[in-house]
Amino acid sequence: MPTPASPPMNYLQAFGDKAEAIALLTWAMLVLSIAVVAIIALLTAAGVALRRSRLAVEDTGRAPIQRPSGGLSWITVGVAVSTLALVGSMAWNAYTMAAINRPPRAPALTIEVIGHQWWWQFRYLSDDPTQIFDTANEAHIPTGAPVRILVRSEDVIHSFWIPALGDKLDLIPGQTNASWFEANRPGAYRGQCAEYCGRQHAHMALTVVAQTPEAFHAWRAAQLRPAQRATGDLENGEALFGARCGACHTVRGTLAGGVFGPDLTHLMSRGAIAADTLQNTTATLTGWIADPQRIKPGAKMPTLELPGTELTKIRSYLQSLK
Amino acid sequence: MAVADIDRSPKLQPQNEPTALRLAGLWAGEGGLRGWLSSVDHKEYGKRYIITAFVFLALGGVEALVMRLQLAGPNKTLLTPEQYNQLFSMHGLTMIFLYAQPVLSGFSVFLFPLILGTRDMAFPRLNAFSYWIYLLSGLFIYAGFLIGYGPNDGWFNYAPYALKPYNPGPNMDFYALGMILFGVSSTAGATNFVVTFLRARAPGMSINRAPILAWGTVTASFGILFSVPAVSLAFFMLWTDRQFGTHFFDPAGRGQPLLWQHLFWIFAHPWVYVVALPAMGIVSDALPIFCRRPLVGYTVVVLASVATMVMGFGVWLHHMFATGIPFLALSFFSAASFVITVPSAVAVFAWIATIWTGRPVLSTAFLFFAGFIVMFVIGGVSGVMTAAAPSDQQLTDTYFVVAHIHYVLIGINVLAVMGGLYVWFPKMTGRLLDERLGRWNFWTVFIGFNLAFLPMHWTGLAGMPRRIYTYPQGLGWSAVNLVTTIGAFILAFGVLLLFVNIWISRRRGVVAGPDPWGGPTLEWAVSSPPPPYDFAVIPAVASRHPLWEDALQEAAGKSSLTRGMALDDGKEMLVTTALDAEPVAIQKMPDDSLAPLLTAIAATALAVAALRHAWIAAGLVTLVLLAVLFFWLWPRRALGQVAERKHV
Ligand code: HEM
Ligand SMILES: [Cu+2]
Numbered sequence: 001m002p003t004p005a006s007p008p009m010n011y012l013q014a015f016g017d018k019a020e021a022i023a024l025l026t027w028a029m030l031v032l033s034i035a036v037v038a039i040i041a042l043l044t045a046a047g048v049a050l051r052r053s054r055l056a057v058e059d060t061g062r063a064p065i066q067r068p069s070g071g072l073s074w075i076t077v078g079v080a081v082s083t084l085a086l087v088g089s090m091a092w093n094a095y096t097m098a099a100i101n102r103p104p105r106a107p108a109l110t111i112e113v114i115g116h117q118w119w120w121q122f123r124y125l126s127d128d129p130t131q132i133f134d135t136a137n138e139a140h141i142p143t144g145a146p147v148r149i150l151v152r153s154e155d156v157i158h159s160f161w162i163p164a165l166g167d168k169l170d171l172i173p174g175q176t177n178a179s180w181f182e183a184n185r186p187g188a189y190r191g192q193c194a195e196y197c198g199r200q201h202a203h204m205a206l207t208v209v210a211q212t213p214e215a216f217h218a219w220r221a222a223q224l225r226p227a228q229r230a231t232g233d234l235e236n237g238e239a240l241f242g243a244r245c246g247a248c249h250t251v252r253g254t255l256a257g258g259v260f261g262p263d264l265t266h267l268m269s270r271g272a273i274a275a276d277t278l279q280n281t282t283a284t285l286t287g288w289i290a291d292p293q294r295i296k297p298g299a300k301m302p303t304l305e306l307p308g309t310e311l312t313k314i315r316s317y318l319q320s321l322k
Numbered sequence: 323m324a325v326a327d328i329d330r331s332p333k334l335q336p337q338n339e340p341t342a343l344r345l346a347g348l349w350a351g352e353g354g355l356r357g358w359l360s361s362v363d364h365k366e367y368g369k370r371y372i373i374t375a376f377v378f379l380a381l382g383g384v385e386a387l388v389m390r391l392q393l394a395g396p397n398k399t400l401l402t403p404e405q406y407n408q409l410f411s412m413h414g415l416t417m418i419f420l421y422a423q424p425v426l427s428g429f430s431v432f433l434f435p436l437i438l439g440t441r442d443m444a445f446p447r448l449n450a451f452s453y454w455i456y457l458l459s460g461l462f463i464y465a466g467f468l469i470g471y472g473p474n475d476g477w478f479n480y481a482p483y484a485l486k487p488y489n490p491g492p493n494m495d496f497y498a499l500g501m502i503l504f505g506v507s508s509t510a511g512a513t514n515f516v517v518t519f520l521r522a523r524a525p526g527m528s529i530n531r532a533p534i535l536a537w538g539t540v541t542a543s544f545g546i547l548f549s550v551p552a553v554s555l556a557f558f559m560l561w562t563d564r565q566f567g568t569h570f571f572d573p574a575g576r577g578q579p580l581l582w583q584h585l586f587w588i589f590a591h592p593w594v595y596v597v598a599l600p601a602m603g604i605v606s607d608a609l610p611i612f613c614r615r616p617l618v619g620y621t622v623v624v625l626a627s628v629a630t631m632v633m634g635f636g637v638w639l640h641h642m643f644a645t646g647i648p649f650l651a652l653s654f655f656s657a658a659s660f661v662i663t664v665p666s667a668v669a670v671f672a673w674i675a676t677i678w679t680g681r682p683v684l685s686t687a688f689l690f691f692a693g694f695i696v697m698f699v700i701g702g703v704s705g706v707m708t709a710a711a712p713s714d715q716q717l718t719d720t721y722f723v724v725a726h727i728h729y730v731l732i733g734i735n736v737l738a739v740m741g742g743l744y745v746w747f748p749k750m751t752g753r754l755l756d757e758r759l760g761r762w763n764f765w766t767v768f769i770g771f772n773l774a775f776l777p778m779h780w781t782g783l784a785g786m787p788r789r790i791y792t793y794p795q796g797l798g799w800s801a802v803n804l805v806t807t808i809g810a811f812i813l814a815f816g817v818l819l820l821f822v823n824i825w826i827s828r829r830r831g832v833v834a835g836p837d838p839w840g841g842p843t844l845e846w847a848v849s850s851p852p853p854p855y856d857f858a859v860i861p862a863v864a865s866r867h868p869l870w871e872d873a874l875q876e877a878a879g880k881s882s883l884t885r886g887m888a889l890d891d892g893k894e895m896l897v898t899t900a901l902d903a904e905p906v907a908i909q910k911m912p913d914d915s916l917a918p919l920l921t922a923i924a925a926t927a928l929a930v931a932a933l934r935h936a937w938i939a940a941g942l943v944t945l946v947l948l949a950v951l952f953f954w955l956w957p958r959r960a961l962g963q964v965a966e967r968k969h970v
Contacts, residue, residue: 008785008797008798009784009785009786009797009798010783010784010785010798011716011783011785012783021712022712022713022715022716025710025712025713026707026710026712026713026716026717026783029706029707029710029713030707030783032703033703033704033706033707036699036703037696037699037700037703040670040674040695040696040699041696041699043674043678044674044677044692044695044696047674047677047678047682048677048682048684048692050678051677051678051679051680051681051682052681052682052683052684053614053681053682053683053684055683062840063614063681063683064614064873065614065615065840065842065870065873065874066614066615066680066681066873067615067616067873067874068615068679068680070679071618071619071672071675071676071678071679072618072619072675074618074671074672074674074675074678075618075619075622075668075671075672075675077671078667078670078671078674079664079667079668079671082663082664082667083664083667086660086661086663086664086706089660089706089710090657090660093656093657093660093709093710093711093712093713094653094656094657096710096712097649097652097653097656097711097712100712101649117488155482155488156480156482156483156488157480157482157483157579159644159719161719161787163716163785166715166716167715168644168715168716168718168719169644169646170644170645170646172579172580172645172646173482173573173579174573174576174577174578174579175580175646177645177646178646179646190797192785192787193787194644194718194719194720194787195480195644195719196475196476196480196483196719196788196789197483198407198483198488199403199404199407200403201787201789201790201791202403202790202791202792202793203792277794297402297403297404298403298404
């Protein structure tokens with residue numbers, strides 16, 4: 001999957017109506033700020049250079065004291081110019097605020113974002129209950145249409161943030177916040193929890209994958225299917241998974257129905273594991289199942305001390321969950 | 323003329339006249355340990371505040387350096403996540419509460435009576451108490467950290483992460499109770515500044531002649547008096563949520579996590595000005611000395627400080643732009659946050675005008691102040707960027723904000739304090755700080771600081787969230803973080819040079835004399851260090867710059883520094899009216915006493931008992947506290963009268 005922004009969290013590069021409006025405002029303010037700092041630094045330095053007393057420091061305080069006139073006009077002019085710049089920025093600010101307050105078109109879908117210490121749950125909402133499904137840490141959206149999000153938290157405050165798509169919104173327990181964003185180009189957009197939420201706040205990242213509407217619908221259809229029943233060698237792995245991991249994780253269509261951890265029904269469709277901490281490869285998956293606490297100390301998944309054979313069987317089974 | 327030739331005799335009052343001797347006898351404290359513990363001399367506490375604050379600055383600095391090592395590159399494992407989280411929390415709260423505000427209190431406590439032309443703070447014992455309880459609140463929080471229970475939720479300490487289900491250890495109780503103690507300290511201190519400013523100025527120092535440092539401190543003190551109750555209450559509620567199952571902030575019991583943020587920011591946003599306005603006052607008063615002319619626009623600068631403080635109470639919501647607040651509130655608070663920059667612009671242009679119309683002398687202090695102006699503006703414009711709600715949606719909780727707060731706190735607070743130290747160190751100790759070391763001190767601090775924090779804006783724009791203990795490779799953050807870490811060490815080295823300079827100059831510095839810089843205000847009229855009674859006779863003031871009057875000829879009358887009321891009928895101070903500073907009463911001043919220290923200890927013991935859930939002990943300590951207070955307030959027939967002998 002191509003990465004549109006490089007570096008991927010840089011929000012001065014924007015990919016959608018909302019993010020573009022914000023990035024433009026931020027750029028404008030940035031340029032204005034740099035200009036202001038340059039002017040003030042120059043004025044200060046020039047003032048010192050042009051007006052400095054020829055007395056050495058040892059003679060400090062013995063230069064004559066004066067009361068020259070004219071200083072006040074500096075304040076009048078300076079403040080007038082600053083106020084003009086501020087008023088201009090305020091107007092642009094107000095305009096941008098109004099522009100991004102609501103989506104310009106009807107949203108294509110609504111995703112419920114639920115924050116957990118330290119991973120993301122995405123629930124694809126629908127009026128038809130059979131069309132609702134969950135995924136974790138990786139959300140897919142269609143390009144070219146606004147996506148509505150409803151965010152809430154199961155524990156502490158988190159903040160949902162995908163820089164290149166221009167959205168940051170706090171997930172506050174006890175309330176649901178709403179927002180929207182849009183991607184205008186396919187790609188994988190990295191995001192990360194922005195509000196400090198405890199021990200593993202650093203490892204609470206996510207990816208939003210924007211796809212063409214056709215690709216997105218195909219993905220959704222695949223996600224809606226329950227997991228394929230295991231056959232042959234994998235049956236044993238499925239049973240072990242149900243016994244060891246099923247209290248926390250769900251694999252739809254099997255006995256594993258826990259809701260404490262991420263839904264793993266289509267684990268292999270995801271590029272990363274552990275809230276974007278690790279690439280999803282055989283080695284990292286094995287390492288994670290064997291000892292999550294070494295990789296993400298404090299994470300809510302315990303180290304299970306699985307015997308080597310069980311570990312391999314469970315891992316192989318997980319890798320069959322396409 | 324070189325320093326060696328400077329006239330070293332104080333402009334005021336020979337030391338060996340009978341009056342001076344009498345006063346020295348009345349005002350000098352006891353010697354020895356007991357005298358040290360029971361002193362109520364403002365000069366003593368000014369220095370203690372500054373030294374203690376510097377110790378906390380050093381602790382917070384070491385914490386920062388360890389964090390910076392962890393963040394120097396991607397995927398480092400020097401610290402565990404829990405260690406990092408405690409470090410950044412301790413670093414933030416140390417710098418903001420235990421360094422930034424107390425160090426300014428130190429300057430003001432030392433300088434207030436001197437620049438206002440009086441003999442001590444209005445309530446000397448309360449002043450001592452503020453210091454002791456500040457010290458003990460700091461030790462209390464650090465005790466938690468040392469036994470492994472440091473606060474780990476950042477200095478803003480958001481609920482519900484600070485609540486019991488997520489934080490079962492006593493970490494947050496140390497923070498909550500420590501902050502309540504600290505609130506007592508700052509409230510008591512602020513009350514003292516306000517009363518001293520309003521009722522103890524020298525006769526003739528009408529309110530429009532008070533030095534700007536005094537204005538800045540008083541404005542900040544009003545800020546403290548109105549904002550600290552919110553946070554003390556918030557921390558108390560947090561504590562009862564944790565200990566007694568109330569549900570103020572706990573969503574499980576229909577509490578409101580956002581209530582914490584409102585209470586916290588309605589305190590903490592004004593607090594930004596509490597740690598900035600007195601520092602701006604230092605610059606506004608000291609910069610003109612080195613420009614050899616009065617500050618341009620005294621009146622507008624004062625009005626701007628007051629306006630900033632007032633508006634500072636109206637913009638707390640801009641810390642919460644991402645919490646999903648309604649559009650209308652968002653628009654209002656965004657606009658208000660833009661407007662609050664206007665008064666700051668007034669101050670900036672006043673300083674620049676003072677440089678342009680003056681003849682700046684490039685001393686170390688001046689370098690710090692000139693550097694300060696530019697840093698102030700950088701912190702200011704990045705503040706404006708975060709005032710724009712849509713941009714803030716991106717900037718908030720990233721390293722851009724970390725850069726911003728450091729430009730505000732180091733740029734405005736630390737640079738002003740260091741410059742101020744070069745100016746007033748001679749007044750405190752009688753010796754000048756070394757200028758050559760001073761240059762090194764300034765340049766390493768200035769370069770190190772900018773190397774560390776200017777690139778941090780970029781890290782933030784590149785999307786690095788704050789408060790993360792590690793980050794992966796390939797996000798474009800690694801190189802900038804390395805530069806930042808190197809800059810941090812250069813900065814720390816610069817601070818170390820200051821400490822070295824203080825250490826050496828304290829003994830071996832050039833003897834300063836009363837007025838090494840040719841300053842305009844009253845403190846330069848007395849010897850360095852000042853006698854225990856500050857002024858032998860209370861000066862009468864007729865100008866904003868009593869010591870520059872001859873050159874400036876601004877007042878109709880003339881200030882009198884050598885003749886005035888001696889007030890030597892016991893320990894006495896003059897009380898004047900609030901606006902015009904007309905003398906109205908003579909106040910008897912209290913003796914030295916152990917009561918302030920004992921009260922502070924008893925209050926801290928109460929916090930310890932509450933922490934340990936030792937309710938019986940808490941009851942007993944409360945009784946002790948009341949007894950000590952009673953002892954403190956016991957009416958004395960001749961309050962503070964050391965000798966009742968009539969003046970001959
Ligand atoms: C050597 C000098 C310093 C360095 C290298 C430094 C570095 C840092 C770092 C790395 C963080 C943590 C950022 C994060 O994880 O989000 C931080 C946070 C902070 N620093 Fe500093 N700092 C220094 C001096 C100061 C000073 C002098 C002050 C105040 C007077 C200060 C106030 C703060 C505050 C308020 C925070 C926020 C803590 C929080 O997020 O809760 N720092 N600093
Ligand atoms: Cu989080």
